[in-house]
Amino acid sequence: GIQVEQSPPDLILQEGANSTLRCNFSDSVNNLQWFHQNPWGQLINLFYIPSGTKQNGRLSATTVATERYSLLYISSSQTTDSGVYFCAKRGAGSYQLTFGKGTKLSVIP
Amino acid sequence: ETGVTQTPRHLVMGMTNKKSLKCEQHLGHNAMYWYKQSAKKPLELMFVYSLEERVENNSVPSRFSPECPNSSHLFLHLHTLQPEDSALYLCASSQERTVSYEQFFGPGTRLTVL
Numbered sequence: 001g002i003q004v005e006q007s008p009p010d011l012i013l014q015e016g017a018n019s020t021l022r023c024n025f026s027d028s029v030n031n032l033q034w035f036h037q038n039p040w041g042q043l044i045n046l047f048y049i050p051s052g053t054k055q056n057g058r059l060s061a062t063t064v065a066t067e068r069y070s071l072l073y074i075s076s077s078q079t080t081d082s083g084v085y086f087c088a089k090r091g092a093g094s095y096q097l098t099f100g101k102g103t104k105l106s107v108i109p
Numbered sequence: 110e111t112g113v114t115q116t117p118r119h120l121v122m123g124m125t126n127k128k129s130l131k132c133e134q135h136l137g138h139n140a141m142y143w144y145k146q147s148a149k150k151p152l153e154l155m156f157v158y159s160l161e162e163r164v165e166n167n168s169v170p171s172r173f174s175p176e177c178p179n180s181s182h183l184f185l186h187l188h189t190l191q192p193e194d195s196a197l198y199l200c201a202s203s204q205e206r207t208v209s210y211e212q213f214f215g216p217g218t219r220l221t222v223l
Contacts, residue, residue: 031210033211040216041197041199041216041217041219042216042217043199043214045211045214048209048211086152090210095140095159095164095165095203095205096157096165096167097152097212098151099151100151101151
């Protein structure tokens with residue numbers, strides 16, 4: 001089945017620092033999303049990015065479909081960025097989003 | 110209301126109780142999903158409804174019973190659950206047969222089975 005691997009599993013940052021989160025896939029990418037799960041469990045959509053690069057404020061994402069990975073960049077991190085970041089991929093012909101295990105980010109003042 | 114809403118947000122039930130989780134999407138989507146998130150495990154798809162028909166069922170025990178009366182509403186009926194069913198249950202929706210298949214999630218129902 002589709003495998004989704006995220007790294008690092010845990011990340012601690014000083015407020016204001018930048019970070020890069022990575023997501024690798026075991027097969028081709030045709031439908032990929034990044035989410036932020038806040039402490040209350042809500043999954044917030046960050047990017048829908050099957051290929052290319054997108055930016056939204058301090059966050060940006062790049063997916064290189066031919067090399068089967070996606071990156072999420074967080075710049076000038078804030079304490080409100082803390083939480084778990086998930087990438088998820090949907091396989092061809094399936095409704096299911098397969099999630100990685102997530103990267104737990106803690107931003108300290 | 111906007112986006113995807115779920116009620117209740119928290120639920121505590123005994124193993125012999127019957128309860129239902131409710132999900133409503135206000136996005137005009139035509140597919141709805143139930144996911145389960147247990148501690149230390151990735152999110153798992155439970156059920157998918159597309160155009161009000163169940164299209165995927167990932168080997169979920171029969172004590173979980175979904176219902177999709179229309180494209181905006183999805184229910185998950187619970188009966189004789191086990192303590193290991195305690196988890197965060199997330200509802201999602203998407204617009205199928207279009208350029209983007211982006212899924213949008215509700216806030217979840219945190220279920221505790223005693």
